Amino acid sequence: MKNIEQILKELRTCWARHRWSDPADWAYQFENAFGCACVDYEQIVTVAIALATQDKPLPDERSLIVSEMLGVWMCELSDRTARRAGNDILRWCVIQGSASAKLNLAISIFRREPKTRGESLPLPGRTVPTKFRFSRATIHELRLANDFLRQIISTVNVAKHVMGRALVVLGDSYKLGRGVEQDMECCVLLQERATEFDDPNALYNTGVLYGPGSEGARPRPLDCARAAAYYKRAMDLGHVAAQTNLGVLHATRQLPKSRPQYGLSLLRRSAAEGDTAAMDALEAFEPAGRCS
CATH class of the missing domain: 1.20.58 (Methane Monooxygenase Hydroxylase; Chain G, domain 1)
Incomplete structure (x- = not known):
């Protein structure tokens, strides 16, 4: 021992x-x-x-x-x-x-289960449109975690990845009403600011909000080209879901210069990495020969 x-x-x-x-x-x-x-x-x-x-x-x-x-x-x-x-x-x-310790402590608080309803808190970076109801026993901790994130954002000389992640996590808090009043516009502004720090989750989330099917989630016009640009940046940073969404945009010819075969190759790559959305998309596209 x-x-x-x-x-x-x-x-x-x-x-x-x-x-x-x-x-x-x-x-x-x-x-x-x-x-x-x-x-x-x-x-x-x-x-x-x-x-x-x-x-x-x-x-x-x-x-x-x-x-x-x-x-x-x-x-x-x-x-x-x-x-x-x-x-x-x-x-x-x-x-x-340590600023990164503040960030990790905030994330740890958000990952705890509420003491009443028995459901897990959403993880940072996850796109969940539902407003969660948190118990009184955890609301103080959630507010404290959000305060940690605000302190990071207002601090100079913070590492790039820490600043980007803090903006994303605080944006998720506003989206979910997690210790703050739910405010989608504030969420969007924080996510867009986080893209300046090359945070892959922020790039992906912003791409989703500009992409098809997101009109009801935020007050922004549909812009597939802009969504594709965000997805491409996130994909280059290793974000598999962004790679899948970019593949779908190309495969379904929703871009001014769509490349269907390139889209299929992205979907195959995501499917090989275990992404179920990419697997479903391939089943829909390939048998029907839609992209050939």
Whole structure:
């Protein structure tokens, strides 16, 4: 059985060797470090803080990232005690001045289930037109999370990806009435501002709002060419759903210079990546020979 000191040494060694930026890589290392270790979650919080400070008065930026990723990983676990400990780590990182920790803490709050209706909160970036009714037990936390996002947006010298993501998540709050009054126009303005920071979710969401079938969702005219431009930017950043929607626009000849075969190739690529919407679209197009 590993003790705290062994786990701390193992994580520091991993950080020194690899310095990953992908949270998934860190999740793998944390599972290896803690998965078979019989340690209390409160002790893990101590490990995270020790990992960041490394016996120094203040944490350095790189070590703070490791602790933050540990907090994010714990917030994803099913155990409630683990999630509380993850939130404690993120709060500590916020106190140290980490803007990305504020963002991750806000997202963690939004992912919790309401205490009454038993339905999950919508994830950031998800397009959900329904207004959710949140219980009084969570409304204060939701408002606090939105305040965190506003603080990020009003701060200078914030990392580009953090600023873009904060704008998207706050826009979702206005769309869903999540701790704020529902306001679609404010949502749209925040999403469009986030596209300036090349956030793939913002680019996709804005494309959806300009594309066909979205007229009732927002006060903007239909503009397939503009939607395609947003989808293309999101696709180049790895957004599979944007790739699918761009493929549909080309395959159904809704663009001034439509390329049906190119549209089909995009749909096949999305289907190969597991996108069910692309699979459905291919079934509709290919047997009928509509794009040949």
